[in-house]
Amino acid sequence: METVLQNVYEAIKEGNARLVKEGVQVALDQGIAAPRILDEGMIPAMTEVGRLFEEGEYFVPEMLVSARAMQAGLGLLRPYLVKEDVQPVGVVALGTVKGDLHDIGKNLVAMMLEGAGFEIVDLGTDVPPERFVTAVREGAGFVGLSALLTTTMPMINATIRALDEAGLRNQVKVIVGGAPVTAEYAAKIGADGYAPDASQAARLARSLAS
Numbered sequence: 045m046e047t048v049l050q051n052v053y054e055a056i057k058e059g060n061a062r063l064v065k066e067g068v069q070v071a072l073d074q075g076i077a078a079p080r081i082l083d084e085g086m087i088p089a090m091t092e093v094g095r096l097f098e099e100g101e102y103f104v105p106e107m108l109v110s111a112r113a114m115q116a117g118l119g120l121l122r123p124y125l126v127k128e129d130v131q132p133v134g135v136v137a138l139g140t141v142k143g144d145l146h147d148i149g150k151n152l153v154a155m156m157l158e159g160a161g162f163e164i165v166d167l168g169t170d171v172p173p174e175r176f177v178t179a180v181r182e183g184a185g186f187v188g189l190s191a192l193l194t195t196t197m198p199m200i201n202a203t204i205r206a207l208d209e210a211g212l213r214n215q216v217k218v219i220v221g222g223a224p225v226t227a228e229y230a231a232k233i234g235a236d237g238y239a240p241d242a243s244q245a246a247r248l249a250r251s252l253a254s
């Protein structure tokens with residue numbers, strides 16, 4: 045890994061937002077493409093943070109400062125991942141399901157979908173099923189559901205059921221993802237598609253739109 049990407053990796057691990065921003069800027073100035081900075085420096089750092097948490101070396105506060113440092117770096121990458129002035133292909137109501145506060149992956153999915161020409165209605169985190177139902181009533185043609193915890197994954201199913209009960213299931217495409225989610229689970233609960241990462245989520249949404 046180039047030194048600058050290694051620096052970004054270390055700075056996220058240490059939760060140093062200032063150094064993350066500096067490192068990302070240096071990487072961009074050196075001509076390293078935004079997706080490489082993300083895939084080779086930033087995402088592996090968050091994976092390592094998760095490992096350290098599992099090992100009992102990091103606790104929630106450390107995870108939180110690393111997450112903030114990651115978000116600071118993502119802010120700089122955003123213009124490189126999102127194309128401006130694109131005619132929207134569709135509206136996606138995107139959120140992290142009820143009970144779940146993780147939003148880094150969801151925010152990345154939002155950027156990649158925007159880059160693929162979708163308009164995003166970002167419902168945030170801890171979003172109850174009824175809020176997705178309202179967003180579809182208000183015109184969203186796609187719903188994107190993110191879950192990072194095995195305990196909140198069933199809320200994906202609950203949200204799809206809520207859309208069904210509201211009589212809206214046929215009007216909307218539901219795409220799902222997040223670390224514990226699998227293609228098998230997505231198929232079992234009747235989602236329209238599953239994506240393992242943000243760029244594949246954008247590709248999936250494009251193919252469902254056409």
Ligand code: B1M
Pocket residue numbers: 087090091092093094095097098104105107108110111143144145146147148149150152153187188189190191192193194195219220221222223224238239240241242243245
């Ligand atoms: Co939490 N956390 N966390 N955490 N956290 C995990 C998820 C965990 C795996 C850590 C671990 O034990 N190794 C573990 C879950 C275990 C499990 O359920 N099996 C865990 C836990 C246990 C918890 C708490 C319960 C801890 C506690 O309080 N004791 C607590 C729960 C709070 C809650 O949500 N109610 C908690 C809290 C937190 C923080 C708030 C401190 C912070 C989140 C801050 C934030 O998001 N603003 C945090 C963090 C940072 C993590 C880890 C370290 C990193 C997550 C992340 O941002 N990854 C995480 C460990 C890990 O993932 N390795 C962990 C980077 C991100 C780019 O990846 O989100 O997977 P990810 O998104 C990817 C794909 O999954 C996919 O695309 C993204 C990018 O390519 N994707 C989609 C995501 N959504 C998609 C939607 C799609 C398609 C693709 O379509 C719509």
